[in-house]
Amino acid sequence: xxxxxxxxxxxxxxxxxxxxxxxxxxxxxxxxxxxxxxxxxxxxxxxxxxxxxxxxxxxxxxxxxxxxxxxxxxxxxxxxxxxxxxxxxxxxxxxxxxxxxxxxxxxxxxxxxxxxxxxxxxxxxxxxxxxxxxxxxxxxxxxxxxxxxxxxxxxxxxxxxxxxxxxxxxxxxxxxxxxxxxxxxxxxxxxxxxxxxxxxxxxxxxxxxxxxxxxxxxxxxxxxxxxxxxxxxxxxxxxxxxxxxxxxxxxxxxxxxxxx
Numbered sequence: 125x126x127x128x129x130x131x132x133x134x135x136x137x138x139x140x141x142x143x144x145x146x147x148x149x150x151x152x153x154x155x156x157x158x159x160x161x162x163x164x165x166x167x168x169x170x171x172x173x174x175x176x177x178x179x180x181x182x183x184x185x186x187x188x189x190x191x192x193x194x195x196x197x198x199x200x201x202x203x204x205x206x207x208x209x210x211x212x213x214x215x216x217x218x219x220x221x222x223x224x225x226x227x228x229x230x231x232x233x234x235x236x237x238x239x240x241x242x243x244x245x246x247x248x249x250x251x252x253x254x255x256x257x258x259x260x261x262x263x264x265x266x267x268x269x270x271x272x273x274x275x276x277x278x279x280x281x282x283x284x285x286x287x288x289x290x291x292x293x294x295x296x297x298x299x300x301x302x303x304x305x306x307x308x309x310x311x312x313x314x315x316x317x318x319x320x321x322x323x324x325x326x327x328x329x330x331x332x333x334x335x336x337x338x339x340x341x342x343x344x345x346x347x348x349x350x351x352x353x354x355x356x357x358x359x360x361x362x363x364x365x366x367x368x369x370x371x372x373x374x375x376x377x378x379x380x381x382x383x384x
Contacts, residue, residue, distance in 0.1 A: 137350055137362075146292055148322065157285070192243055192247070206233065317360070324361065325361050347365050
């Protein structure tokens with residue numbers, strides 16, 4: 125990998141502040157999107173989960189219908205056996221055989237009653253599951269409509285900002301290459317640790333940008349000389365003078381306008 129060209133401290137400060145402006149613009153775009161991508165993802169998962177439940181409920185219904193068919197077949201078999209045993213009773217030779225056949229008839233009648241009871245229970249289960257299916261379908265429809273609305277919002281924001289964001293990310297990577305690794309690592313560390321991701325800030329009204337702590341006049345003069353990298357002792361942010369900040373903001377606004 126080729127070594128980065130050695131540049132002056134002022135050039136480093138300008139590059140760092142330009143990088144900050146680019147990354148802040150990326151942050152703004154992502155803030156506009158906010159929680160929408162996560163909301164859309166959660167809604168998709170919720171709808172998928174309810175559809176999975178619907179599929180299971182429908183499969184359960186099919187199994188119950190099969191159970192009902194099996195019980196109806198069992199009833200028909202029992203009726204056939206009752207008819208058979210009743211016919212055999214007309215040809216028995218003794219009471220023992222008659223009583224034995226009577227017990228068989230009685231057993232099959234109990235089997236019919238039990239099967240009919242099960243069918244009644246199965247039908248109640250079908251009714252209950254159909255009610256749950258109807259309620260779930262209504263919820264799926266409502267969540268799908270909400271998802272469609274949120275997806276529409278996200279698509280609209282993405283169509284407006286995605287091209288710009290990708291261009292900005294490339295610009296950010298390009299600017300990083302101009303700056304030595306030590307400074308880039310420090311910049312990223314500060315960005316992670318401070319509010320709003322502002323790692324490089326101008327001096328405003330004698331204080332670090334976004335801070336109430338006054339910077340001594342001597343330090344302000346050092347910052348304005350652009351001879352060394354100076355950080356705010358309270359927040360750790362890298363400081364640049366207001367004039368440099370204004371110049372770089374104007375320059376970067378022109379670049380941002382072209383990226384949109």
